[in-house]
Amino acid sequence: MxxxxxxxxxxxxxxxxxxxxxxxxxxxxxxxxxxxxxxxxxxxxxxxxxxxxxxxxxxxxxxxxxxxxxxxxxxFSGGLVVPDTGSLRGDLEQWAAGVATDLRDPKTLAIMRAAIGAAGVEGGSACVADRHEQLEAMLERARCAGETDVPDREQAADALLGPLYYRAIFGEQPGSPAWARGLVPRLLG
Amino acid sequence: MxxxxxxxxxxxxxxxxxxxxxxxxxxxxxxxxxxxxxxxxxxxxxxxxxxxxxxxxxxxxxxxxxxxxxxxxxxFSGGLVVPDTGSLRGDLEQWAAGVATDLRDPKTLAIMRAAIGAAGVEGGSACVADRHEQLEAMLERARCAGETDVPDREQAADALLGPLYYRAIFGEQPGSPAWARGLVPRLLG
DNA sequence: CTTCTAACGCATCGATCGTTGCATCAAGGA
DNA sequence: TCCTTGATGCAACGATCGATGCGTTAGAAG
The missing domain is CATH 1.10.10.60 (Homeodomain-like)
Known part of the structure; x- marks a missing residue:
């Protein structure tokens, strides 16, 4: 968790x-x-x-x-289990809520900020590399399961990780898990 | 600019x-x-x-x-003129492209990363405070002009600033102005 | 059990950081 | 013009940082 x-x-x-x-x-x-x-x-x-x-x-x-x-x-490697609810929508909602929960921990935010400040691009990508892999795993599974209109990883990252990490870093307070779930309909329609 | x-x-x-x-x-x-x-x-x-x-x-x-x-x-105060194209959609597209252009400057990214790393929450909000005001100005003008389905500032920030700043900080390379324009339909439908 | 190697601890060194007390100087007001 | 006040320059000081050479130890291989 x-x-x-x-x-x-x-x-x-x-x-x-x-x-x-x-x-x-x-x-x-x-x-x-x-x-x-x-x-x-x-x-x-x-x-x-x-x-x-x-x-x-x-x-x-x-x-x-x-x-x-x-x-x-x-x-930021491992620690977050890729959910398997049976539908891409459910997977993404649960996963986004998990990311939001992780982003509420002040220690998490402190590490991210410090890595970004001191390690530049390397620090930034180190924070999200695993998240991108998890996202790709869920999307690929949905494609193999025959789901239609599966977005590609970039679109999904823009719509989900974008707001999540933007609020975590630039906002006064990070988003709630419930709010994170609400990001999914904006991606899947 | x-x-x-x-x-x-x-x-x-x-x-x-x-x-x-x-x-x-x-x-x-x-x-x-x-x-x-x-x-x-x-x-x-x-x-x-x-x-x-x-x-x-x-x-x-x-x-x-x-x-x-x-x-x-x-x-990050001033420097970016709030466009007035006659429609909210056009305003947001032009403005997002301008933000994306600003975010392509390595010097801009360096300042943002350093401020985030050394100044914590204060540094983060200092980077985007003016962007939020500009966003609010455009949305408020659209509301006064009688446009319908004008999103609130939080939704707009999530959909536009989220992906823009997420790519700038965590991505290998920032988004292009053309890509930034493409974020607007995801917000306005 | 012995040996070998890589990693760690230790002492030392120069360089730089951040602070403080005091003198100096620029700007605005009488 | 003179004076007052706030900001800046200057010169110390102790503290800490980051690097280096060398001895020692832990852990694995034989």
Whole structure:
């Protein structure tokens, strides 16, 4: 539901030290982002929060931007199950509501903002890459099921992810799950 | 067309020293953002680029986040003329194309990303506040002109600004003006 | 059990950041 | 013209950042 991958670091091996360090750093970065101002986030701070030497972070990630892009990529991969209600409309409504719910978490928003600011284009696409894949999976399944007038992924992303993420980033408050469901009729007619 | 307000700093008075410093700092911040990585942007760097002492910037803006929010606010205020084609549909199409054109400028994107990253919610709303006012103006004019089925501002923002800004921030490449025009029928039917 | 390699911790260094107290200067008003 | 006030320049200062060389350790391979 929330996309956290902390307790299942499938990176290399769950028990490895590298994986532990990586998970600790990711967690510390997210906690610091949720707590303080984003422009006060530095690598030594994250390292201290993770109980790791700053040198380790510098060597593994290099810059804060790369680290945040990595955090965003992990945070926004998996965690949201692609629904299967039997109809494309139902799938999209449930999925949009799930995305909206995820976008209500202040920690999620903080990571997104930081990744966008520090990692540029890479940070932005890291936040939505998995969402696009999920969307494509639902549309493809609908096509295979013989549904008619299935939009392509770009149209669907414009109509659903566009308003969702626009409100999350630029709006005062993100949209509600109910409102997100209402976006689907605008796409499917 | 591009929203720059550099040559007309209507802040207090065009000739004042404060206004000159403010304009120089704004210009330096935008130039550095367009040139280098965003996480390397610091107040002393901006001050040096503006030919101003860092102390001045610290005292006037305090943090990098507040400065970037101010830059974004200036950059995205005015500069885009609200069209008056006679019909709401034509107004919205021309306006959306103008927004799309503005969003194709890498400097514009750099400012937006930096403001979002460093200034949080304030930075985000600073980027779109003026767009919402322009939208409201067009919709209100259409209502007064007796047009029927005029959507409210939230619906219009979701359908137009949503996809436009979503592609600009999260997409690999921003949308074209022609594509932006195509968003209007999805709103008006 | 031994060995090997990659990752981590540690100490140190220079550079830069952000702050503060004080002097100076530009603009507007009497 | 002179004066008042707010903004800016200047020069310190401590704190922190980011990089580097080297020793040590964890984990996997044999």
């Amino acid at each position: 929330d996309g956290m991958t902390l307790e299942a670091p499938t990176q290399t091996r769950p028990g490895g030290r590298s994986a532990r360090v990586r998970a600790a750093v990711h967690r510390a970065a997210q906690e610091l982002l949720a707590g303080g101002p984003a422009d006060a986030l530095t690598i030594p701070l994250i390292a201290a929060g993770a109980g790791v030497h700053p040198t380790t972070v510098y060597r593994r990630w290099g810059t804060l931007g790369e680290l945040l892009a990595d955090v965003a990529s992990s945070r | 591009d929203g720059m307000t550099l040559e007309a700093p209507t802040q207090t008075r065009p000739g004042g020293r404060s206004a000159r410093v403010r304009a120089a700092v704004h210009r330096a911040a935008q130039e550095l953002l367009a040139g280098g990585p965003a996480d390397a942007l610091t107040i002393p760097l901006i001050a040096a680029g503006a030919g101003v002492h860092p102390t001045t910037v610290y005292r006037r803006w305090g943090t990098l986040g507040e400065l970037l929010a101010d830059v974004a606010s200036s950059r």
